[in-house]
Amino acid sequence: ECTNRQPFRLVVVHTAGREAEMRRIYDRDWFARAPIVICACGLVEQAGKRRFDGRSYCDVDVAIAMDHLTLAAADLGLGTCWVGAFDPIAAREVLGIPDSAEPIVFTPLGWPADEHRPKTRKALEDLVSYERW
Template sequence: MEFSDVINKRYSVRGYLDKEVEKEKLDYVLEAATIAPTGVNNQPFNVYVIDTKKNKDQLSEVYGAEWFVEAPLVLCVTAKKDEAWVRPWDGHNIYEIDATIVMDHIILAATDVGLGTCYIGAFKEDKARELLAIEDENEVPVLFTPLGYGNAEPRDTPRKAIDEFVTYI
C-alpha cells in the first residue's frame, strides 16, 4: 500500500471481528515499533501484547467501551521515564512523545496490513498498571489500542482546512 493510502485509510475502529491476527502481521506491526524514532534513539519504551480473551475482565476495567475487548489483541505502549531524553535547557522529559511516536508507527503499520486500531489515552492508569504488573514508577502506560480486523465503518470526522492551522513565518 502506498503511504498516502495508509494515512487516508486509517481511522479509529470501534468494532472488531472475532478473527485472530496472523503472527506474520503482528510481527510486522511490532517491527514498526523498533524503527520508531525516539529522543537520541534511547528507545525508552515497552510494548505489551495482551490476549483479549484471557484478560477481558481486566481490560474492561482499564477502558470500559465494549468494542475495546472485541479485537483478539490489545497493545499497550509504556514509556520508561528514567531512560527518556530530557531537554537540558528546561528539564522537560519527552517520554510521552517517544511513546506516542511508537504507537503511531504501530497503528500505521497495522493499517498497512489491513488491521484496525484505535488510540486509547483515556484509560485508568491504576488498572493498567495492575493488568501489566508494572511496579516500577518510572514505567508509565501511555497508550492502548485494540488490534484486529475491523467490523465498523469510519465515523464522519470533518477536518480543518490547512489555512486554519498552518502559519507561515
C-alpha cells in the same frame, strides 16, 4: 525517537478470556473484544531531556513508537484507535506494570468493522502557520 534511547515498552495482550480485565482498564465493549490490545508505556528515567529546560521527551518517544505501530497496522489493513482515557491504576494492576514505567496510551488491534464513520478534520489553515504563529 529523538535520542535513540528507546525509552518505551509495549505490552501486547491477547484479550480472549480477559475481557473483564480489559473493561477494568477501559470500559468499552469494542476495546475488550479486540483480539489484541497494546499498551505503550514510557520508561521515564531512560528518556532523553531537552537541554534548555530539562523537559522529558518520554511521552513524545512513546507517541512516535505508537504512531509507527498504528501506521504499520493500517498498511496491513488492521484497525487501531488511540485510547488515552483509560484507568492507569487498573492498567498497572491488570498488566503488572512496574513503578518504573508509565502507561501512556493503548490501542486495540484487529480487523476493522465494515462500517467506517466519516471523520471530521480541521481545515489546514486552522492547523498550520507559516513563518510565525
